Amino acid sequence: MNNNKLKAKGVLFDLDGTLVDSRPAYEEAARLAFDRYSLGPLADKYAFEIPRRLENNLPLYFEGKKFPLKFYLNSYYSISEFKTKLISDVSKTLNVLSNTMKLAIVTMRSTPKKNIIKQLRRFKIDSYFDAVITALDTKKPKPSPEALLRCVDMLSLDKADCIIVGDSINDVRAGKVAGIRTVAVLSGIFSFQELLKENPNLILQNINYLPDFIE
Numbered sequence: 001m002n003n004n005k006l007k008a009k010g011v012l013f014d015l016d017g018t019l020v021d022s023r024p025a026y027e028e029a030a031r032l033a034f035d036r037y038s039l040g041p042l043a044d045k046y047a048f049e050i051p052r053r054l055e056n057n058l059p060l061y062f063e064g065k066k067f068p069l070k071f072y073l074n075s076y077y078s079i080s081e082f083k084t085k086l087i088s089d090v091s092k093t094l095n096v097l098s099n100t101m102k103l104a105i106v107t108m109r110s111t112p113k114k115n116i117i118k119q120l121r122r123f124k125i126d127s128y129f130d131a132v133i134t135a136l137d138t139k140k141p142k143p144s145p146e147a148l149l150r151c152v153d154m155l156s157l158d159k160a161d162c163i164i165v166g167d168s169i170n171d172v173r174a175g176k177v178a179g180i181r182t183v184a185v186l187s188g189i190f191s192f193q194e195l196l197k198e199n200p201n202l203i204l205q206n207i208n209y210l211p212d213f214i215e
Helices: 023-036 049-055 069-083 090-098 113-122 146-154 169-178 192-196 207-212
Strands: 010-013 102-106 131-133 162-166 181-185 202-204
Touching (some): 010 146, 090 207, 113 131, 131 146, 146 162, 169 192, 192 202
Parallel strands (some): 010 162, 102 131, 162 181, 181 202
C-alpha cells in the first residue's frame, strides 16, 4: 500500500458503502427475505454476510436453507433509494474534488440509471458527477474491468489518470485488472485486513480523507 499522493484527473466512485451508508437497506432486505420465506429470525445475524458472500461469489445457504436471492435483490433495489443515507460530509468532499477533476459513479446495482440519479438528486449531489454506470450498462459485473473502462471512456480520460474508490474487494480487483489505481475505504462491510489483502494503493477511513491524498 502506497501512502504517496496519487495524481488524478478523474475519480470513479462506487456507491453503496462508499458514498452512501447502505447498511439499513441490507438489514431491511434481509428481514423481508427471511420473513417471506420463513427462514427463521436470522436476518440480523446474516444481514451483512449476504452482500459479503455475493461479493465473493460464495454459496447462499443459511442454517442449511437456500437463500431467496432474487427476492432479496428485488427488495434491496426497491428500498435502497430511501433506506440508504449519505455518509457524513460527503457532499463537501465531492464539492472540493469536482473543482479540479471529473467525477463518476460505477455501481453494480442492477437498476436503471435514472433511479440512481434520482437518489443522487435527493441527496443534492447529482451535479457533481459527469457519468453514472450501473450493472445494466455492462455485460459483466465487477471484478470485471468492463464498467470501469467504459466509464473512463465516457469521461474522455486516460485510465492512467483515473482512480477507483470503493469499499469492496471487487472494487479493488476491478481497478487492478483495468490498470486503474485503487483506493479502498472502510465505510462499507469489508474489514481493513480483507481490503489490505487486495493491495490497493491506499486504504482510507472514508472518502472525506481523499482530497489529502490526491493531486
